[in-house]
Amino acid sequence: MRQIPGAWHRTAAGAGLVGSDGSIHPTIFAEMSALAARTGAINLGQGFPDEDGPSEVLEAARDAIAQGVNQYPPGRGLPDLLDAVAEHQQRFYGLHLDPSRNALVTAGATEALAAALLGLVDGSDDEVVVFEPYYDSYAAVAALAGARLVPVPLRWPAFQPDLDELRSAVTDRTRIILVNDPHNPTGAVFSAEVRDEIVRLADRHDALIVTDEVYEHLVFDSAHVPLATLPGAWERTLTISSGGKTFSTTGWKIGWVTGPAPLVDAVLAVKQYLTYVNGSAFQPAIAAGLRLPDAFFQGIADALRVRRDLLGAGLRAAGLEVSTPAGTYFTVADAAPLGATDAAAFCRELPERAGVVAIPLTAFASPAGRGQYATLLRFAACKRVEVLEEAASRLAALR
Template sequence: MRFILSSSKFLNSSNHFIPLSSSSTPKFSPFIAATMSTVSNTHNDVTTTQIKHHPLQVAKRLEKFKTTIFTQMSMLAAKHGAINLGQGFPNFDGPDFVKEAAIQAIRDGKNQYARGYGVPDLNNAIAERFKKDTGLVVDPEKEITVTSGCTEAIAATILGLINPGDEVILFAPFYDSYEATLSMAGAKVKSITLRPPDFAAPIEELKSAISKNTRAIMINTPHNPTGKMFTREELNFIASLCIENDVLVFSDEVYDKLAFDVEHISPASLPGMFERTVTMNSLGKTFSLTGWKIGWAIAPPHLTWGVRQAHSYLTFATSTPMQSATAAALRAPDSYFVELKRDYMAKRAILVEGLEAVGFKVFPSNGTYFVVVDHTPFGHENDVAFCEYLIKEVGVVAIPTSVFYLNPEDGKNLVRFTFCKDEGTLRAAVERLKEKLRK
């Protein structure tokens, strides 16, 4: 029998205690795993219990990361019955035609290991979709690698192409797996901060950050958490810097079909950039099937080699029947993507109008299904304190953004809401905010 001893507040699903403090950004208390062993006492034949304490162990490269903010906020939401506008997963299901394709694949016996870099039909479908979206013709056999979600595509790209000591530049705020995976690779992380209200890329700052040791720039467009779309001018300048300094681009484009007001531009489509770009995408966001974890990386053969080497020893292969269904999804008619965008724009309007009516300063969201706001009108010390208050007293969940910066102070005034929920849920959350949130 095993149990945990701690004075912390509560235990999460990964056996981490989460003491959220209203006076600081998230801190994590150390705790002890206690093993209870039963032994026989030879003096009186009474069974007694001895307790041995074992500190939890983790490699130094991962010590700082602990439990994700998404786990923390989702657990608090469940505890307090709050409406979860924090973690970015839909509360509605994906399209029937994709689910039926998965069921049919299972019935057809497509249930054994897939080919390591992808089921041929899916690789072909990815190539078809990429050509339609970007105009680029890629070889499905040599330039596409199917992965277990975009998170694994990111990991395989970083672990396969980054050496210890290489510099990689991120735009903060950034998706939390970027920094953690770069740490696993032994990379040196540099951060360029995107600042409200428009989160424009500070070009001169980026230019000065590039050194002889810079190996890659990581781009997320549309950008989570801000909803920013990198403009053609920004991307052209980044491309010129990369070409001039022989720097790679790792482009996370999982929200490419959720580009609302500005054209989505894939960096690989810019002149001279395909040869130095890994483009990563997935099924989950576009088809509301985040639990399937089907992703892919597109890159020229000389970069694909490294991606596949890492992928082979991370997951080797990805779910076979779900790959078959993903091929069907990517061949959906254009009307599906038009309707998807229209539906999300309606959801965005409900949330943005509600947040503005309550008194938040709301920053533009031109893509993704996230909105970032300034919470300071409500008088809380920082984003973590505000999000705790919001959950416990108002009954709505948001995500504090300070965890998405190398310097948490840069994000302490901002929180992120998601609108990937049905309209009823969004309206209910807005009503709670209007009723209970106090300035």
Template structure:
């Protein structure tokens, strides 16, 4: 087998041989799926899916695929799900159009949680015939929302020149096979799972005599074909070595091993090697050996469940309520063995993020449907902007602004419309804010507390933002990484204001929330209907934040919530702010007292300095003259608006007290020893 970097291309008969586009599309899709490892298909027949049915009949006649016929779509869905879980290879399910597709939702949801490679081949009408009122004309593309790893609407496939439909189909193949869509020889870092391939079939839907002969010839050409095995994301030997790495004081910590669905024999070997009780669900394939406890559910419901202090989890626990309660307990430490990529991140971390939102007085989001874990807030902001911005859109930002916003907007082809926050007060003019919105406004970015100025937006301003977003049907992206650094009062939750519900996307990170810069774990909280787009865009950036750090952040959020960390942390920064401001008294810098963040802005007095004529020249020369670094505020503004900030610089007080005192001394006497 020759090496390739792209998914297999279909090798069906030519369009002249197959005739109508419906059959060319049907055989092209089936041909590619077979070459990707699919050899079982469940068919729930109907008139619109006839092109697929005729092609499958030819394939079954030549023993290329095994076709299972089910009249009821729900039964068909769960039959296909069981096959996909048992075989570990892509399994197709064919339905006709309309509500028949919706009957597959329960099976697709199960497949999403169990990472089963289920390919939904939903027959559909051409776009011109959709949405006319009859149940058969339901708009099917994207029907499964966040439960599908990928989806594509094939209205004309194969494309003469590979474009959006080809890319979407390749994303589906990657999700089914565990391969990287950009490099077919590499494993994907995303978990496998269900996909929807929506097929637009136009009349005629039944083949003529010559076409039937062509279908048989095509099917015969695939006889004996064996798809290459997909690359493994993690080598088994390495995974086993990882599982048997040193774990201290198992017995002293009252540890049990839980084997959920798909855990496999590794869970049993781990438990036996450590002499730990094994609580294995029936579908774990680990329920044997001297460590296995058959009646564990009864035991967990009694005194034993109260005494467990730590669990080591293999697989996905799904069946036992006592186990679910144990996993949800704040008193029990969880160690999760994850040899494969996670489906949208560590579930415990998502639960802790939801609890963290409640701690801040906000609504607790659904951990599964509304929380996406990212590789830091930078990726969260980038994924969110790329998911919803298109060329020609406008993004409203408050300037000076974090330089990532215009950079990512530019990547998406969108234009930035700046609302100036003018010195020395750095307030926002309501009239200028309204003037920034237009019919092209797609998003407004609210960084509150604000970097670089340290401003905290008040409720009056945020109410205006929310109402303008509603009026112009714009999304509200809140960069909330400094939410715990508000020195007076509490930040206002814009999502709770009139007009903002359902359109607010909130980004934060562990780096700022827990003071662990470098861990690169962040999150985006959004309504379910917006979360899917964020996750798709995020999947093409870093795929997943580091699994060990996700577990660490979950533990840190739990600790911070219960130990009063945020109040102590805020007081520490309040003192560091005082030290910085006191150190600048009488210096060449006149600071503005920041209301939040760990930044302060200050005006440079060029006459007092003597050797610098503005903020930029001051910032360039200060490191050499005094060994202190500041950032000119012009770096946070567009070229045409920088003159308003020419004499201003930004300082950071996220430093030790002794460092801040020394910095103040050096700024007061630059060039002195």
């Protein structure tokens, strides 16, 4: 029998998915979701909404299906969505894009990230700098691309990087600085000082910047600032986003990449051999969403802020310490005041103790970095108000 390719085996093993005996381990997300289903616990672990998105977007998808938009779209994406992405970047950030050259539709942000790293990393001498804890696909894709992952820690409770540690991490070996802002899993929004330093270091070391901005419209107390808008950043920056979080359509997997044509073309060169194309009928629907009035975008942030505050109050009342997030779906809490020493073990006990599911922050960290997150948990606030109220009531049992 043909052997499993070494790159995949190294990636799976490094992610903790393959045991020393070759067995396949489920991810903590699958484990916690199964535990929620088995115990009837409220699942605040996985980051997906429990309500549908705006009716205009859903109706546009139905109309597209009825009108026969059901076959392969163009490789770059439907022109209407490419136009809408360009309009969105101009409207919110003042970026001028040629939709035929500076934009590309992808199968969600995750495919865009994978294609970007696979297309832009040159080999094993390249390094990818990330902010830890990080979205779990980052490490897997860096390994598949043959790059070395270099984490820069974000520490409780502010989760802002230490600039000296960032400067030490970015060197002439750095090919890509991978930036997730607003940040999953911590809910942090990077300061202007951090953003400026990322761009300065990228210029100094001739590195590329790849940004994951899927929570761009879920910032609570300030306007989102894409790195591509900063002086000197555009020519070396790929910006990635998607419609899943903004329009509560996470299952549609419609994402996009914007940036200089040579960088976007490098992503397309890989993307065409991954999914090729996807979601034809969903593309005009997301285009309709991107053209919704400003009141919609402000409204989704306002609604999530209410949920953030409700969840945070419930966690504090249960005896946990809380880091109030500046954006995203997520709130991080410290279970150490309740005697926790192992976040994963605490999460496995939580459904039985309180009828609620969370995710340990250690699931988002490298083996070397997990110690600093040993008692931290991530909770998702993207649920109906009544669900969060019930979760808060249940969490009171921890007292």
